[in-house]
Amino acid sequence: MSNDLAHGRATPDERDDPTVRDDRFAERVVLELDSVTKRFGETTVIDDLDLTIREGELITLLGPSGCGKTTTLRLIAGLDRPDEGEIRLRGTSVAGPEFSPPEARDVGVVFQEFALFPHLTAAENVGFGLRDLGDEERERRVGRLLELVGLPQKGDAKPDELSGGQQQRVALARSLAPEPDLLLLDEPFSNLDVDLRVEMREEVRRILKEAGVTAISVTHDQEEAMSISDRVAVMNDGELEQVDTPERVFEHPESRFVASFLGHASFLAGSVDADSVATGVGELPRDLVFGLAPEYDGTDIDLLVRPDDVRAVAAPAPECNGEVVHRRYLGPTVLYRVELDSGDTVACMHNHSDEVGLDERVRVEVTADHELAWFPRGEPRAL
Amino acid sequence: MATTTETGQTGSGRGVGVLLLAAAVAAAVSLPLVALVLGAADARSSLDLLLADTTLRIALNSALLGVGVTGFSILLGVPLAFLTVRTDLPGKRLFSVALAVPLVVPSYIGAFAFVYVFRPTGPLQELLAPLGVASLPSIYGLGGTVFVLTLYTYPYVFITTRAALKTLDTTLVDAARTLQHTRWEAFRRITLPQIRPAIGAGALLVALYALSDFGTPQIMRFDAYTRVIYSAQQYDFDLAVLLSVQLVVVAFVILAIESRVRGSGVQSEHPGRASSPLRLGRLTWPAVAACLLVPLLALAVPLGVLTLWLLESQARVAPSLAFQPVYAFNSAWLAFAAAAFAALAALPVAWVASRRSRTSSSALVGVLGTVVERVSYVGYALPGVVVGFALVTVAANAGDLYTSGVVYLPLLVFAYVVRFLPQAAGSTRAAFGQVSPALEEAARTLGDSPSRAFRRVTLPLVLPGVLGGAALVFLTTMKELPATLLLRPAEFETLVTHLWTAEKQGYYGQAAIPALVLLLVSALSLLVMVRVEGYDVE
Numbered sequence: 001m002s003n004d005l006a007h008g009r010a011t012p013d014e015r016d017d018p019t020v021r022d023d024r025f026a027e028r029v030v031l032e033l034d035s036v037t038k039r040f041g042e043t044t045v046i047d048d049l050d051l052t053i054r055e056g057e058l059i060t061l062l063g064p065s066g067c068g069k070t071t072t073l074r075l076i077a078g079l080d081r082p083d084e085g086e087i088r089l090r091g092t093s094v095a096g097p098e099f100s101p102p103e104a105r106d107v108g109v110v111f112q113e114f115a116l117f118p119h120l121t122a123a124e125n126v127g128f129g130l131r132d133l134g135d136e137e138r139e140r141r142v143g144r145l146l147e148l149v150g151l152p153q154k155g156d157a158k159p160d161e162l163s164g165g166q167q168q169r170v171a172l173a174r175s176l177a178p179e180p181d182l183l184l185l186d187e188p189f190s191n192l193d194v195d196l197r198v199e200m201r202e203e204v205r206r207i208l209k210e211a212g213v214t215a216i217s218v219t220h221d222q223e224e225a226m227s228i229s230d231r232v233a234v235m236n237d238g239e240l241e242q243v244d245t246p247e248r249v250f251e252h253p254e255s256r257f258v259a260s261f262l263g264h265a266s267f268l269a270g271s272v273d274a275d276s277v278a279t280g281v282g283e284l285p286r287d288l289v290f291g292l293a294p295e296y297d298g299t300d301i302d303l304l305v306r307p308d309d310v311r312a313v314a315a316p317a318p319e320c321n322g323e324v325v326h327r328r329y330l331g332p333t334v335l336y337r338v339e340l341d342s343g344d345t346v347a348c349m350h351n352h353s354d355e356v357g358l359d360e361r362v363r364v365e366v367t368a369d370h371e372l373a374w375f376p377r378g379e380p381r382a383l
Numbered sequence: 384m385a386t387t388t389e390t391g392q393t394g395s396g397r398g399v400g401v402l403l404l405a406a407a408v409a410a411a412v413s414l415p416l417v418a419l420v421l422g423a424a425d426a427r428s429s430l431d432l433l434l435a436d437t438t439l440r441i442a443l444n445s446a447l448l449g450v451g452v453t454g455f456s457i458l459l460g461v462p463l464a465f466l467t468v469r470t471d472l473p474g475k476r477l478f479s480v481a482l483a484v485p486l487v488v489p490s491y492i493g494a495f496a497f498v499y500v501f502r503p504t505g506p507l508q509e510l511l512a513p514l515g516v517a518s519l520p521s522i523y524g525l526g527g528t529v530f531v532l533t534l535y536t537y538p539y540v541f542i543t544t545r546a547a548l549k550t551l552d553t554t555l556v557d558a559a560r561t562l563q564h565t566r567w568e569a570f571r572r573i574t575l576p577q578i579r580p581a582i583g584a585g586a587l588l589v590a591l592y593a594l595s596d597f598g599t600p601q602i603m604r605f606d607a608y609t610r611v612i613y614s615a616q617q618y619d620f621d622l623a624v625l626l627s628v629q630l631v632v633v634a635f636v637i638l639a640i641e642s643r644v645r646g647s648g649v650q651s652e653h654p655g656r657a658s659s660p661l662r663l664g665r666l667t668w669p670a671v672a673a674c675l676l677v678p679l680l681a682l683a684v685p686l687g688v689l690t691l692w693l694l695e696s697q698a699r700v701a702p703s704l705a706f707q708p709v710y711a712f713n714s715a716w717l718a719f720a721a722a723a724f725a726a727l728a729a730l731p732v733a734w735v736a737s738r739r740s741r742t743s744s745s746a747l748v749g750v751l752g753t754v755v756e757r758v759s760y761v762g763y764a765l766p767g768v769v770v771g772f773a774l775v776t777v778a779a780n781a782g783d784l785y786t787s788g789v790v791y792l793p794l795l796v797f798a799y800v801v802r803f804l805p806q807a808a809g810s811t812r813a814a815f816g817q818v819s820p821a822l823e824e825a826a827r828t829l830g831d832s833p834s835r836a837f838r839r840v841t842l843p844l845v846l847p848g849v850l851g852g853a854a855l856v857f858l859t860t861m862k863e864l865p866a867t868l869l870l871r872p873a874e875f876e877t878l879v880t881h882l883w884t885a886e887k888q889g890y891y892g893q894a895a896i897p898a899l900v901l902l903l904v905s906a907l908s909l910l911v912m913v914r915v916e917g918y919d920v921e
Contacts, residue, residue: 079557080659102560103568115558119576128572129562178563 028055029091030182030214031076036085036095038071045071047238048085053182053216058208059243060217062225063235064261069218070112072235073184076216077109078102090181108175108213112187114167116159122146122170123155129178145173149207165196172204176211183208185217189224201228222262226250234258252290252373259304259373264335266310266346267302269377279303280342281310281321281364290371300377305366307349312338312356315363322346327358338364398738402751404731409758411728412801415773416631416761422776423628426621437611441626444525445594445607445633451529452536452593453586459533459677460540461582466670468548470661478674479545480909485681486538487905487912489862491598492898494531495886496685498522498602528605534681536592540585547581548574566661580644587641591634595766597865602886609768613865616772624776627769634764686902692895706881706896714877717792718860721799725807726853728800732759733811738820762802770798771869778870795870799860806859807852814848815841851911858908862901 031053038046045068053059061069074080076087078094078101086096089107094100108129116125127142146152149169159167168188175183188204189197205228208215219225225232226246233243234257242254253259256267270279274297275286286292289303312324325345326337336348336356346364356362366372466472467479485493500507501522508519521527551574559569597609604610608630615623663670736756762770774794818841826836864879871880878897885893 077557077561079560101565102557103563103565105561107561109558109561111554111558113552113554115552115554117555117558117573128559129564131563174558174562 029053030055030089031216032086032088033072033076034086034088034096036072036075036082036087038068038075038080039083045238046075046082049238049240051233051240051243053214056212056214057230058205058215058217058228059231059233060219060225060229061233061235062219062222062261065220067235068238069220069235070186073109073186073216073218076182077107077184078105106178106181108178108180108183110168110171110175110183110185110188113191114159114171116167116171116174118159120158121155122151122157122159122162125159125170126155126173126177128174141177142173145177146170148176148210149173150203164192165200168192168200168204172207176207176213179213181214183213183215185215187219188217189219189221197224204228226262234261236261251370253304256302256375259375264307264347264349266305266307266344267375268305268344268346269300269342270303270374271300272296272298277301277303280340280344281346281366284366284372288366288368288372290373292374296376301374302377304373304375305346305368307335307347309366309368309372310346310348310364311350311367312336312348312362312364314356314360317361319363320361322362322364324356324358324360324362327356338362340364401731401734402755405735405755405759406751408728408732408804409755411797412804413758413761414777415765415770415798415801418773418777419624419627419631419769422620422624422773426624438622438626438629441606441608441611442629444605445630447525448528448532448600448605448607449590449593451525452532453590455529455533456537456540456589457582457586459537460585461544463537463674463677464541464544464548466674468545469553470663470670471667472663472670472674473667474671481678481682482541482674483538484678484906484909485535486542487908488535488681488685489598489864489901489905490532490535490596491602491864492685492689492882492901493535493681494599494602495882495894495898496688497527497531499688499891500684501527523604525605528600528603528607531599531603532593532596534677536589537677539588539592540582543581543585543588544578547578551577583644584641587637587644591637591641591764594630594633594637595768597766597768609766609865612768612772613869616775616869620776623772627772630766631764631769634766638764685898689895689898689902692891693899695892706893707876710876710878710881710897711900713875714861714879717796717799717877718857720796721803721860722807722853722857724796724800725804725856726811726849728759728804729807729811729852730849732756732804732808733815736808736812737815759808760805763805765802766865767798767802767863768865768869770801771866774798774866775869791870791872792875795867798866798870799856799863802863802866803856803859806855807849810852810855811845811849814845814851817848818844851914854911855908858904858911861904862908 029052031051033049033051036046036049037044049068049072061072063069071080075082075095078099081099082095087094089105094105116122117128120128123139123142123146126145127138130138130141133141142155143152146155149172151166151169151173154162154166154170157166159170162170168191172188185204189200192200201224217225217228229246231243232246232249234241234249236257242249242258244252249258250262253262256265259265268279268281270277270284272286272292276283277286277289277292284303289301292301312322321342322338322340324336325339328335332351334350334355336350337345338348339345348364350356463478463482467475467482472478499505501519502508503518503521511519555573555577556569559573560566564572594608597613600607600610601613608626612623612626612630615626732755735752765773774797778790778794822840822844823833823836826840827833831839861878864883867877867879868883871877876884878900882894882897882901885891885897
């Protein structure tokens with residue numbers, strides 16, 4: 001992919017050598033997707049997807065709705081069949097030349113709407129997949145799971161007597177009960193109120209880590225993905241754009257799509273000189289730009305700036321470089337959109353105390369205390 | 384202040400007025416039941432009669448009939464519903480309609496056709512004789528009756544089961560699959576418990592229909608309640624009364640269970656998510672064959688036989704039995720009168736039923752509203768033969784009017800209204816339910832009087848529902864058999880009675896035209912049902 005161009009910037013100490021990592025974790029790989037493709041009629045929903053999940057990690061598939069995240073989960077669970085490619089669970093092929101139905105895979109699923117069986121109690125729901133155990137042992141295990149999810153008293157309640165958060169805890173306990181090799185969570189928090197959502201994120205991560213289960217979650221909420229995951233896989237239009245730790249995905253996006261999808265991204269056009277980059281907000285020192293290799297001297301690039309990397313300040317007319325075209329008051333902060341004289345538009349986030357008015361001329365300055373990511377000019381937008 | 388009080392009074396005044404109207408309707412339609420109970424009180428030595436061998440045999444026969452038809456309807460209706468909802472069966476839409484059609488075809492037409500084909504000297508026997516088949520299993524009796532009734536009543540189960548399967552959240556099945564359950568186990572532990580109330584409700588309707596049907600047991604010579612009541616009313620009045628009461632009690636019990644079962648289903652919160660349908664694979668063609676066979680038997684056999692009769696009728700003419708257009712005219716105006724009266728009677732009943740919860744101005748009015756609503760649905764529980772017979776006893780007390788025959792036609796229309804008021808009231812009630820009372824209140828705040836607001840706002844909005852209900856009553860009345868037979872004046876012929884006479888005397892050719900017209904009427908009633916009751920063919 002064209003991202004490799006930008007990878008002149010990646011230094012060996014910051015990036016694990018993939019071959020080394022594979023050797024180290026070879027026996028601990030839980031799931032492999034190998035060139036998986038899925039079409040619905042004429043539409044290709046998943047296109048040639050590769051992904052490897054290792055024991056004990058919590059990975060999140062992050063992407064806009066319709067990008068194929070949920071379909072990927074359904075393929076892994078065996079609820080749909082891929083058209084091409086192979087899926088392996090602990091090295092055994094489950095889809096590809098052969099197809100194993102969902103009940104023959106050790107994969108648990110927490111459904112978006114929880115899918116609790118309405119005619120069974122919470123305890124019966126949790127015990128549903130535990131058919132090989134004797135009554136006594138099953139009861140013990142159901143009790144332990146209800147305790148794990150913090151609902152030891154709710155075993156006899158029917159799903160419609162439980163709150164949203166409680167339903168989710170039961171759904172989680174139910175899917176964990178058969179001790180699956182892999183747990184899939186489909187938009188697990190989208191059915192909860194905003195306040196509860198934040199609380200349950202922490203809670204679900206705690207439960208998953210305590211149970212030691214390998215899990216794949218799916219969401220379109222970048223904050224949720226950042227806060228619960230060990231790794232984030234950003235997905236767009238049936239393809240994976242980047243798979244990495246939350247920090248790296250946010251700070252060093254490998255494509256413009258990833259950059260835009262994670263927070264308000266603005267791009268500043270710049271041309272690279274010997275030791276500076278000329279932009280619409282003035283000359284920026286070259287060492288502020290992350291891993292800009294010498295072969296980019298004399299070329300044009302786009303610098304990624306997020307609203308907290310720049311600020312707009314009132315200044316004497318000659319020092320101004322743009323005009324405020326939009327102002328959104330958000331309470332603690334104010335978000336401005338400034339149209340620069342150079343033609344770029346940048347978003348700036350301010351503390352609510354420093355006021356700049358709409359339509360005012362301002363000076364935008366870069367205040368970032370970290371290196372900025374960048375993309376070579378002319379690379380087509382991933383959108 | 385003064386205005387508010389005044390409005391309140393006028394509003395509740397109107398409420399009471401409508402309630403009284405509805406109560407009058409309820410009282411009128413319960414007349415046959417009252418007549419029956421009074422007749423039973425007068426009957427000689429009821430207890431002896433109740434325990435007589437004949438009575439017990441008839442009860443047993445009817446029980447066998449009910450259980451048989453219900454059982455086979457479940458075996459037929461549930462798999463067919465599953466095939467048309469949850470699998471990749473080709474032509475699902477077409478089959479969804481074709482498999483529901485037998486419901487609107489009068490079962491006596493099917494019974495005629497099958498008796499004709501299977502009778503000892505019938506075409507099938509002639510066809511098979513050269514092959515050394517000396518005799519066919521008899522079509523008469525329990526077996527044939529169960530066969531024909533199942534063929535025309537299983538759609539109750541089919542339709543209710545389909546509706547339940549469509550609202551079932553399929554992610555629940557997915558969830559069960561990810562918890563190590565095979566398709567079959569998931570069906571048994573998840574799907575079945577959730578669609579069981581719907582299957583039960585459909586099955587109870589089947590049982591009710593099987594026990595109430597008169598034409599099929601009569602044609603198939605099987606002594607169920609209805610057949611014996613029909614013949615006994617001519618020679619043993621007390622027996623007819625007693626059997627009628629028994630049958631009505633059974634019908635009420637079935638309906639009471641049905642109304643409990645219907646409400647007991649667990650509704651999933653997130654109905655009907657599209658999930659990939661079950662692949663039939665190699666089973667596709669057997670499944671298609673099964674879905675074809677059922678409508679083929681229920682529809683194509685009668686249609687074929689009738690066409691055959693139509694062609695033959697040119698050869699064998701019996702002038703006294705020749706079809707006359709006036710029969711169709713008689714059927715139509717009777718049905719029209721019944722539809723008009725039923726629609727009018729349904730208005731106050733439906734209004735009370737839909738506004739009952741809101742206008743609870745006093746406890747007494749509330750209770751009265753409930754009673755009125757329940758009573759007006761009594762027609763559901765009264766088999767046609769019982770309504771007809773009960774009204775015959777009423778007419779017999781009318782003295783001169785009875786002997787001169789003047790009361791018959793009004794009584795016949797009345798019998799239709801009693802039987803089919805629930806159809807009109809159901810459709811009208813649904814229409815009222817769709818209209819928010821806030822609309823009428825808005826008209827009031829814009830200066831309309833209560834009656835003017837009703838006329839200008841509510842009535843236009845409920846009119847389609849009222850007309851839909853009336854159309855349904857019209858079409859159902861055209862097909863009604865037992866009450867028509869019992870209450871028509873001598874020499875008065877309708878499509879149904881002409882069909883009946885022609886068949887009874889063996890002039891099958893003469894039965895062809897009325898029967899084909901009735902099949903057309905059946906097709907129309909399905910169209911109305913699809914529109915009025917929103918049968919979902921997707």
